[in-house]
Amino acid sequence: xxxxxxxxxxxxxxxxxxxxxxxxxxxxxxxxxxxxxxxxxxxxxxxxxxxxxxxxxxxxxxxxxxxxxxxxxxxxxxxxxxxxxxxxxxxxxxxxxxxxxxxxxxxxxxxxxxxxxxxxxxxxxxxxxxxxxxxxxxxxxxxxxxxxxxxxxxxxxxxxxxxxxxxxxxxxxxxxxxxxxxxxxxxxxxxxxxxxxxxxxxxx
DNA sequence: CGCAGGATGGGCT
DNA sequence: GCCCATCCTGCGG
Numbered sequence: 647x648x649x650x651x652x653x654x655x656x657x658x659x660x661x662x663x664x665x666x667x668x669x670x671x672x673x674x675x676x677x678x679x680x681x682x683x684x685x686x687x688x689x690x691x692x693x694x695x696x697x698x699x700x701x702x703x704x705x706x707x708x709x710x711x712x713x714x715x716x717x718x719x720x721x722x723x724x725x726x727x728x729x730x731x732x733x734x735x736x737x738x739x740x741x742x743x744x745x746x747x748x749x750x751x752x753x754x755x756x757x758x759x760x761x762x763x764x765x766x767x768x769x770x771x772x773x774x775x776x777x778x779x780x781x782x783x784x785x786x787x788x789x790x791x792x793x794x795x796x797x798x799x800x801x802x803x804x805x806x807x808x809x810x811x812x813x814x815x816x817x818x819x820x821x822x823x824x825x826x827x828x829x830x831x832x833x834x835x836x837x838x839x840x841x842x843x844x845x846x847x848x849x850x
Numbered sequence: 851c852g853c854a855g856g857a858t859g860g861g862c863t
Numbered sequence: 864g865c866c867c868a869t870c871c872t873g874c875g876g
Binding site: 690692699700701724726727728729730732734747749767771775776777778781818819820821823824 | 866867868869870871
Binding site for chain 2: 701706708709710724725726727728729
């Protein structure tokens, strides 16, 4: 399976990109060169500068948010809560700060290494959250601004197309401060996936 | 199972 | 000095 082409990311509709990232495969090579990967099963769209929940709300442009003003197909990785990282994909043209947060994966390759990186955790929670998947794949700020067309982190086409009926949507998580924007249904997930994040979405 | 509380540090007002 | 696009543990039912 090949890497998703630049044109996948540079499209103007960040909601479409967020939906269509479901089923694709996020890959990060381990230090020994082996692959650690997972199928993307949950995403959220962030549409700055209008979107109050976006770090780029109001056109805010700082050293951290500068990444989002790059061209679609760039990794935006930042640090939160003093101990976690979040992996996002920049979309749209340069200077348009849109991005998609990857919230959960279904582990595919490198599961042994994921277990070492997530000691004491059951397999079911190796990558079922945005901070967890970064730990499992070894994603940190050194990957901020990485080009997804490069060889440090990338996304490959999944093996099967995802029918629309398998995709669910709802409000984004952890952005209650964002007023009306907090209720927009810009979170997308694969309905039947056991790996979708648990927080505020109790299993069945 | 659910929920409360703590950890922990960079980013920005 | 306050705010987080979170996770984990421990405790109660």
